[in-house]
Amino acid sequence: MPTLFLFGASEGGLFDFDATLPLMAVQVVLLTFILNALFFKPVGRVVEEREDYVNTSRAEAKKKIAEVERLETELKDQLKEARLQAQKVILEAEQDSENLYKEALALANSEANASREKARREIDSQRNEALNQLKSEADNLGDLIVERLLAKK
Amino acid sequence: MGFLPFVFPLAELEVGQHLYWQIGNFRIHGQVFMTSWLLIGALLALVVIGTKKMERDPKGVQNLLEFLWDYIRDLARTQIGEKVYRDWMPFIGTLFLFIFVSNWGGALVPWKLIELPSGELGAPTADINTTVALALLVSLSYFYAGLSNKGLRYFEYYVHPTPIMLPFKIVEDFTKPLSLSFRLFGNILADELVVAVLVFLVPLVLPVPVMFLGLFTSAIQALIFATLAAYYIGEAVEEHH
Numbered sequence: 437m438p439t440l441f442l443f444g445a446s447e448g449g450l451f452d453f454d455a456t457l458p459l460m461a462v463q464v465v466l467l468t469f470i471l472n473a474l475f476f477k478p479v480g481r482v483v484e485e486r487e488d489y490v491n492t493s494r495a496e497a498k499k500k501i502a503e504v505e506r507l508e509t510e511l512k513d514q515l516k517e518a519r520l521q522a523q524k525v526i527l528e529a530e531q532d533s534e535n536l537y538k539e540a541l542a543l544a545n546s547e548a549n550a551s552r553e554k555a556r557r558e559i560d561s562q563r564n565e566a567l568n569q570l571k572s573e574a575d576n577l578g579d580l581i582v583e584r585l586l587a588k589k
Numbered sequence: 590m591g592f593l594p595f596v597f598p599l600a601e602l603e604v605g606q607h608l609y610w611q612i613g614n615f616r617i618h619g620q621v622f623m624t625s626w627l628l629i630g631a632l633l634a635l636v637v638i639g640t641k642k643m644e645r646d647p648k649g650v651q652n653l654l655e656f657l658w659d660y661i662r663d664l665a666r667t668q669i670g671e672k673v674y675r676d677w678m679p680f681i682g683t684l685f686l687f688i689f690v691s692n693w694g695g696a697l698v699p700w701k702l703i704e705l706p707s708g709e710l711g712a713p714t715a716d717i718n719t720t721v722a723l724a725l726l727v728s729l730s731y732f733y734a735g736l737s738n739k740g741l742r743y744f745e746y747y748v749h750p751t752p753i754m755l756p757f758k759i760v761e762d763f764t765k766p767l768s769l770s771f772r773l774f775g776n777i778l779a780d781e782l783v784v785a786v787l788v789f790l791v792p793l794v795l796p797v798p799v800m801f802l803g804l805f806t807s808a809i810q811a812l813i814f815a816t817l818a819a820y821y822i823g824e825a826v827e828e829h830h
Contacts, residue, residue, distance in 0.1 A: 448605050448606055448607045448609075448708075449605040450604065450605045450717065450778070451717050452605070452607060452618075452717075452718075453717065453718060453721070454615065454616045454617060454618070454718065455612065455615035455616060455617045456617045456618045456621055456622075456716065456718035456719070456722075457718040457719075457721055457722045457725075458722070459617055459622070460621070460622075460625070460713075460718055460719050460722040460723075461722035461723075461725060461726055463622075463625065463629075464683065464684075464687060464722065464723060464726060465726065467629060467683050467687060468679055468680050468683040469679075470633065471633075471636065471679060471682065471683050471686065472679035472683075474633065474636050474637060474640060475636045475640065475654065475658070475682075476658065476661075476678060476679045476682060478640045478643065479639075479640060479643070479651075479654050479655055479658040480658060480662075480678075482643045482644075482645070482647075482651075482655070483655055483658060483659065485645070486645055489645065
């Protein structure tokens with residue numbers, strides 16, 4: 437037994453190597469296998485499963501966020517388009533109503549003009565007629581007066 | 590005790606005395622195995638309790654075990670590298686856990702209450718046999734890791750980067766287990782001795798900070814041993830270009 441005497445121990449000592457060494461080595465190797473089966477494998481499985489779960493959840497969440505953002509921009513675009521459309525519709529409607537108003541005004545004006553013209557023409561023709569009548573009557577009267585004067589003589 | 594200048598009743602410490610168990614032709618240090626079995630039993634009990642009902646939302650002991658697992662994985666991954674750290678993680682983790690519970694068990698459990706016919710109970714890592722056994726296992730592992738990963742190309746490591754390194758690298762193979770075992774053994778034994786001597790000289794108050802220092806040292810030594818073991822394995826499997 438190779439012993440190195442320290443602190444005056446009569447047997448053994450600090451550097452007393454014996455079968456403790458290989459037995460301890462075997463014990464630690466056994467412990468490694470036991471801990472591998474009882475501790476490292478199961479805990480590793482749980483931890484890695486959780487890591488996978490977290491990773492996939494995060495990836496899914498990211499995908500969902502991207503989807504939401506895409507939808508948001510799409511909806512914003514749609515909203516903008518709809519606003520533009522609405523403005524255009526309003527503008528068109530205003531233009532239409534203005535046109536209709538103008539058309540109606542023009543129609544009314546022209547109708548008024550036409551009826552005024554017609555009235556004027558009627559008046560003219562009636563006046564002419566009346567004048568002609570007066571003229572012919574004055575002629576007749578004149579002729580009559582002349583006849584009568586000539587007859588009296 | 591004759592060579593000490595005054596009679597120092599270190600006999601109370603019984604340094605270097607062992608409880609021998611005779612098994613056939615072999616003798617083993619009984620006190621080392623008694624404490625190591627108790628501490629391994631405690632460790633296994635903790636592991637069994639913690640892994641009994643594991644859930645995705647960890648509760649209680651499972652948290653502690655997962656923290657330890659994560660810690661060991663980071664240690665193994667940073668030292669050994671992404672490629673093969675999985676193969677060696679149980680070994681590195683066992684070294685760390687075994688040394689840690691041995692050191693702390695030796696410091697925290699009041700073993701002195703149990704009287705033995707010879708020797709005394711203490712940290713299993715305060716026995717040179719234990720630390721040398723662990724260090725030799727590390728040596729075997731890094732040789733095995735290097736040879737199984739790279740085959741005979743492992744020996745390129747000895748002449749890398751130049752053949753001048755060859756003698757140094759060969760010497761390193763001997764100094765690695767030597768330094769590993771003596772560092773752990775010396776630290777833990779010295780811690781036990783300092784505490785015991787202080788308790789003997791000044792039984793009150795003074796030993797307490799040294800005891801805390803001892804706990805700190807114990808944890809650090811476990812970490813150092815595991816880290817160096819992982820580093821040696823990492824060195825052996827590393828690809829040189």
